[in-house]
Amino acid sequence: MALASSDSPELAGHFGEYGGRFVPEALTAALDELDATFRSALVDPAFRAELDWLQATYNGRPSPLSEARRFSAQYCGGARVLLKREDLNHTGSHKINNVLGQALLAVRMGKKRVIAETGAGQHGVATATAAALMGLECTVYMGEEDTRRQALNVARMQLLGAEVIPVTIGSRTLKDAINEAMRDWVTSVDRTHYILGTVTGPAPFPEIVKEFHRVIGSEARVQVLERVGRLPDAVAACVGGGSNAMGIFSAFIDDPQVQLRGYEAGGDGVETGRHAARFSGGSPGVLHGARTYVMQDQWGQTVPSHSISAGLDYPGVGPEHAWLHDTGRAVYEPVNDDEAMAAFAALCRTEGIIPAIESAHGLAGVMRLGRELGPEAVILLNLSGRGDKDVETAARWFGLDGASPEDGG
């Protein structure tokens, strides 16, 4: 199979054998409408201008590229690690890039209401934010388990005027929130747009979400060339559904000399079965409208995932990642909870940056990768989110018992 081209991997919504559209017929019309609207928007200079203006004046783009000098020296074998600071976006993660684009599509389609699923809460917060900005009604579905893990983000969404519905069925995490959002959408599709938060789901969602996160990679490529004078040796990101990774990978897929590295949640360890490592512990299947790698049992039932990070705690992955994996263009490895939390602490202490626990999985991967590639290497990591939402989880993990992490020992 040929390598992916960053601009034309989609044959009718497929990435090789992955992707596609496995949905109730009731949604076909809405997906067709979304597809047509998206394609007309892409070639409409006014749409582009409005999105770019929001990205610059509301979101704060371009996001900076930070040198992680002390982190590199102490933890990464001296390799030069550059952090793409998506944590500095408005609302604290990369999620807002996609949401601003899709909310503009909702307005373009004349829809007055948006819905979203959320795991860590970052996508829900971003959606609630864009809905407030554009005067749209907003409902966010969140697994009950996650509403407990991420109580701060629940309050943020409510402050922004969104209705947050805890999902009390199934595993009560992101997977079940997506099921409920889909059920809502089937019922309300004539006036509602579903702002799917990652590069999965039925076509055209994987393509749309990638397109709106492409800005991460485009900016980073220019920034690295300016800073270093050459392309990086490797580009790394954490991979839940895989939107931040797809965003930064997109600008480097056609550069075969640049390694692409994705880090999935290894949870307690892939060998324990309590993880969210779809490539190490899953197999091809269909989940939430797309064929991709899925954690499933021998009968095709979805197996619950596990991770300390709510945002990576998902049994599926974007179909384009499945394709990049099978073609060998990108390499995916699991990072266990304990490694991720060690990297979390390391970045706090060496760089004065509290990362999201999701992003800490990428940092842990870079610690391995730096030692592997050596001190001459340049590694670009997408620091996809900030860790304010994770302070309580981290405090518990490190035994700080209510004290903030920077006070802890």
Add this chain to the structure above:
Amino acid sequence: MGSLQEMFDTARAENRAVLIGYLPAGFPDHEGCIDALRVMVESGVDVVEVGLPYSDPLMDGATIQQAVDIALSAGTATPDVLSTVAAIAATGAPTLVMSYWNPIEKYGVDAFARDLASAGGVGVITPDLTPEESGPWMRATDSAGIDRVYLVAPSSSDERIAVVAGATTGFVYAASTMGVTGTRTTVGSAAGELVARTRALTDRPIAVGLGVSTGDQAAEVSAYADGVIVGSAFVRALLDAPSRGAGLDAVAALAVSLAAGARRR
């Protein structure tokens, strides 16, 4: 065992609609499901739809989700679905499987079609499989000699209806409303309009599902459709019953009432 086509022909000759009844395999347990489906057939259900319980049933409302949870928690797996089909097909009632796509793909597309045919099953309803993704499935069902049933919805354009009706065999499943499975107080006007639009584009029988739960609703739908599909109401009858015996009585009474409705078109 009769085919779907014979059943629709018979019903048409008798000026009534075909009554199609659904339960998920393994609910309330393996034997309990078979018992209830047998009672349904004895009480007037013409065609049985055995649900394959799936962890992520995004077309299903709360009632069927609850039943599926019960079935999956008890370890119900694909071979249990096939043995349920075999038990019901033995009654002579045409028996279908309703399954989301992933369990079929994981079992093996050809193997599933073949094993279902061996069990006496006559077809499969796939609520999240579109004709566009169906290449291997069409070959497998043709080869095994079983029907494949696709859905149309009120949002389907005439072009879509033509594509879906062209791919389906057996009958076209018309979703009565934009929504998920569950009992509703009214079936709604969208169903009649959808059936009329579909009728203009295909000669295949058309059955209406989603939201039908009473004899009166069955009569209303039978006025324009060839078949009436009832699922959540049977599940609800079993969930609400204080005992296994009471559940079977409730299922029987519901089937009798629905069958009468299907004859009151």
